Amino acid sequence: MATVFIPSLMRSMTGGLDTVDVEGSTVREIVNHLDALYPGMKDRLMDKFRIKPSISVAVDGEVTPLGILEKVGEDSEVHFLPAIGGGSVEAG
Amino acid sequence: MALKYEPNIVLSTKEYDVVGTRPIRHDGTDKVTGAAKYGADFYMSGLLFGKVLRSPHAHARIKSIDTSKAEALEGVRAVVTAEDLPSITAEGSFKAGELTVDLKYLRDGVLASDKVLYRGHPVAGVAAVNVHVAEEALGLIEVDYEVLPSVMTAPEAMKDDAPLIIEDLETEELGEKTGKLSNVADHSQHTLGDVEKGFAEADEIIEREFNTETVHQGYIEPHNFTTNWNKDGRLHVWLSTQGPFDIRNSMAEVLGLGISDVKVTPMEIGGGFGAKFSVFGGPVAALLSKKTGHPVKIVNTRTEEFESATPTSGCYIRVKLGATKEGKVTAAQAYLAYEAGAYPGSPVGAGATCVFAPYDIENQVVDAYDVVVNKPKTGAYRAPGSPNANFAAESVMDEMAERLGIDPLELRLLNASKEGVRRSDGVRHPRIGCIEVLEAMRDHPHYSAPLEGPNTGRGVAIGYWMNGGGESSINITVHPDGRINLIEGSADIGGTRTSIAMMAAEVLGIPAEAVLPAVVDTDSIGYTSGTGGSSVTYKAGVAVSLAAQDVKNKLIERAAMIWGVDISSVEAERGVFQSKEDPELRMTFKELAAQLNDTGGPITGGASLNAAGAAGAFAGAIADVQVDPETGKTTVLRFTLVQDAGKAIHPSYVEGQMQGGVVQGIGWALNEEYFMGTDGKMDNSTFLDYRMPLALDLPMIDTVIVEVPNPAHPFGVRGVGEVCITPPPAAMANAIHGALGVRMRDLPMKPAVVMGALWGKGE
Secondary structure, three states: OOOEEOOOHHHHHHOOEEEEEEEOOOOOHHHHHHHHHOOOHHHHHEEEOOOOEEEEEEEOEEEEEHHHHHHHOOEEEEEEEEEEOOOOOOOO | OOOOOOEEEEEOOOOOOOOOOOOOOOOHHHHHHOOEEEHHHOOOOOEEEEEEEEOOOOOOOEEEEEEEHHHHHHOOOEEEEHHHHOOOOOOEEEEEOEEEEEHHHHHHOOOOOOOEOOOOEEEEEEOOOOOHHHHHHHOOEEEEEEEEEOOHHHHHHHOOOOOOOOOEEEEEEEEEEEEOOOEEEEEEEEEOOOOHHHHHOOEEEEEEEEEEEOOOOOOOOOOHHHHHHHOOOOEEEEEOOOOOOOOOOOHHHHOOOOOOOOOOOOEOOOOOOOOOOOOHHHHHHHHHHHHOOOEEEEEEHHHHHHOOOOEOOOOEEEEEEEEOOOOEEEEEEEEEEEEOOOOOOOOOOHHHHHHHEOOOOEEEEEEEEEEEEOOOOOOOOOOOOOHHHHHHHHHHHHHHHHHOOHHHHHHHHHOOOOOEEOOOOOEOOOOOOHHHHHHHHHOOHHHOOOOOOOOOOEEEEEEEEEOOOOOEEEEEEEEEOOEEEEOOOOOOOOHHHHHHHHHHHHHHHHOOHHHEEEEOOOOOOOOOOOOOOOOOOHHHHHHHHHHHHHHHHHHHHHHHHHHHHHHHHHHEEEOEEEOOOOOOOEEEHOOOOHHHHHOOOOOOEEEEEEOOOOOOEEEEEEEEEEEEEOHHHHHHHHEEEEEOOOOOOOOOHHHHHHHHHHHHHHHHHHHHOEEEEEOOOOOOOOOOOOOOOHHHOOOOEEEEOOOOOOOOOOOOOOOOOOOOHHHHOOOOOOOHHHOOOOOOOEOOHHHHHHHHHHHHOOO
16 A cells, blocks of 8 residues: 655644555545545545645655656555745746 | 865766767857847837836735826827736636746736735836837826835734735645635645654754845846737747746736637747746736737836846744754754745745755754745745755754764764655655765865965855756757757756757767757747756756657668668667668668658657656855955855766756856855835845846856766756755855854845844954
8 A cells, every 4th residue: 555644734634643554556546545534635635636736746756747647556655745836846 | 085176077977979078059159149039139020119117115005097198198009007907717826837826916916906015016018119108108107006014024924913915815734725814825834753852862952043135036138028919819929938838828827818829939048047937027018919909029127127027035944953962963943934025936835845855854844934025926046945944954054063063064974865865845865966965075175175364264065956857848850961950848048958959969879069959939849848947958858868769760760671671680879870780781870861851751750748757956065255354244265066967968067057056146145135125115126236246256166066867867867957056155154154153144144244243242
C-alpha cells in the first residue's frame, strides 16, 4: 500500500495521524480510498475532477503535473502540499 | 582535496563532443549589432500610442471616473476604463503557467473597478497619435477617490485592527476557507517529527527575528505591449515576456476570448528574472486597439515599472534552531510572513520549502503566511522567496557555529542534506549535490586564504532551489546543406537557444553552429510553459533529445533505404552513418541530408512532453568584505560561488548566471529597497536612486561549477538560473559579522543599518 502523508493542517481529519497507508494505483484511487477512511477528505482535496488549484500532489518526491491521473506504486509515498504560488516554481 | 585556484572552475564528471563546450551564441551577432528586435522597436502602419493613468493613492475607493475631457483632446483616439472589460463570465481561478490566478484579481489588477490598492494601480488607458498627447490626456481624466487608510508591511497588515485591503478576503488553509476576514490570504504549515522533543534534546538554542524590504528585479527593458485586434476578431500581441503561452491564456481570460483567438509573438527580451509573466497593460492596449481599429503600443517608463510591475516581497521571518554541543541540529522552527502586495500570491510557499532544505533535521515546523499590503502585486524574482528565508536560516546557522566553536562549513557538512533526506514539506530529496558543493567550498583556496586589512570578515552560506520542469515542444527540420532548424516555444532569457541547440547537436553528431534555433509565436509550436523556475534547459533538453533522436532514427531508415540494407545493420555515431557490415557504406550527416529530397522527401522530427524530474540544486557562497566602522559602508573584497549544475551544457552561460545571481544577491544584501512612506509613494523610483550594484562596486565573481548529474535528464542537467541568488545575502551578513562582530538582522545592510547594529553593540 502507498503511504499518504497528511498535511499538518488536515490532521484533525485523521485523528492526528501524520501518515496513512492506503490502497490505490492512481492518485484518484488514493483520494477515493482516503475519503472512505476519513469522510470529507475528497472534498478537502478535490474540485470535482481535479486536485484543487491551491494543492499540489507529489508522488515519490516529484510534484506531478498529472494530478489525479498520476500512477502510484505499491510502496509509493504520496504528499499533498500547498501549491507554491507567486513564483516561477515547479514549471516556468 | 584542495582545488587549484582558477577564476572559473568546472568539476566535470563526464565529457561530450558538444555539450560542455563554449561555442559562440547563435543570437550573438544580432544582439551586439543592434539587429535584434525588442518590443519597443516594434512598429506597424497606423500604430497608436497608449498610456495608463495610475492611482496616486495607496488605498482608495473609486467614486467616479470622468473621461470626457480626455476624449475631447485633439489627437486622442480612445479612452478605456474597467467598464470596457467584458463582464466576468467565468468565476474563479485559472492556471497561467505555474501560477494559479484568481480571475477577478487579475482583471482588477489590469484596470481597477471599485478600489485602488496601491499607488500606481491602473485606472484608465488612453490611445493617441503620439505618446505626448496620450500623456496630456491622462491629466484630463477626472477620478474622484475616497482615500482609505493603508498598510505597508506584513506584521502591520496581520494585526486584528488593520484596515482590510480586500474586504471579502478570507484566510485559506490548504485551499479551505477559514471564515476569518483578514489580510492574511493563506496560511500553510509543514511539520516533521516532534519539534518540542527536538528542542529538548538541544544543548544550544538560538532564536532570531529578521526583516527584508521590497526589492525589484531591475531588468533593463521595461514591459511593453503592442496589440492589434484584427477585423476577423483575432488578437495579435507582440511583447517582452518569459511566458508567451501564459500571456496568451491570461489575455484570453481577461478579454473573454477563446485561447485560439489570441496569438502572442515574443520579442527579444531585455531581462526578466521572473517578472515578465504578467499581462499588465496588454489588455489595456488590446481594448484600445479594439475601440480604435488600430494597433496600439504601450511601453512603461522606469517609474511605472517600479511602482506597478511586480517587485518581490518584503517580509518578516523568525527562525529558531537547536543543536547538541557536538553540532547535530536537533530541531528547527520558522515563521515566515511575506508581503504579497495588493493581491494574494507571495512566494512564501517556496520560502517555506527552501528555508531548511540544505539540512537533515529530524524535527521541524515551518509556518508560512501570505499577506496582502498596499504595495504593487509581487511577482517572481529569481528563486522567489528563497533568498529571504535563506538570509534568516543561514544567519542563525552561522551564529550556532560560532556558539558551538565549530567551523561554519564543518557544521553545515555535519548536518548536510543528501538523497533520501526529507525537506520541511516531507518530500524526500532525490540525488542532490549539497555535500559536494560544501566540500568544494571547503577545498577552494578562497576559504583558507588569509584575510588582510582592518575590519575585514569572511562569511559563508548555502542555499537551495527546487527547480522546475513543465511542458515543452520542439520541432526539427533537416536542411539539404546539413544544417537543421530548431523551432522552440521557450523565450530565451539566459542563452537557452544555444543550450538547446547544443543538445540537439550532441545527439545528431553535428556542430553547434549547424543548428539554427528559432523562438516562435504561440500559433507555430505546441504549448510550452514559461521560461522560469530554471526550467528551460531541463525540460527543453528532454524534449530536444527526443526530437533529435526522432530525426536520427529517420535518417538511419533513409540511409538503409538508400543502401538497400536492413535498418538494423545501420548505425550512427558522431554524425556519421555507416553499415555495421560493409565499411564502404558510409555517409556523413551532411552527405545524407543532401540526398533527402530525392529519396523520399524532407525529414522532420519533434517532441512534445511535460517533463517531470527536475531535481533541486544547491549553491554555496564565500564572501570577503571590509566594513568602515565610521560610516558603515561595506566593500566586497572577494566573492566565490560554488553551484551544482548537474551538467553545464554551456559553462560560460552557467558562469554568467552564477555571477549575475551573485550580483543581484549583493544588491539585496547592501543596497536595494523601496523607500516608501505610509502613503505608498516610492521615493526612489529611478535607477539613479534605486541603487543596484555597478561593476565598480564589485570584484570579479569567481565560480566553481560542481556536476552531480540529475538522473532524470539525458545529460544530467539541473536548473542553474535561480539558486545562485539565494546564499549571497546571508554570506554577506556573516562576513559583516566577521568584520565587526555584530549580527545583521535586516536587509539591506546599508550603512545606516550597519551603524545601528554597531551602536546597539555599544560601539
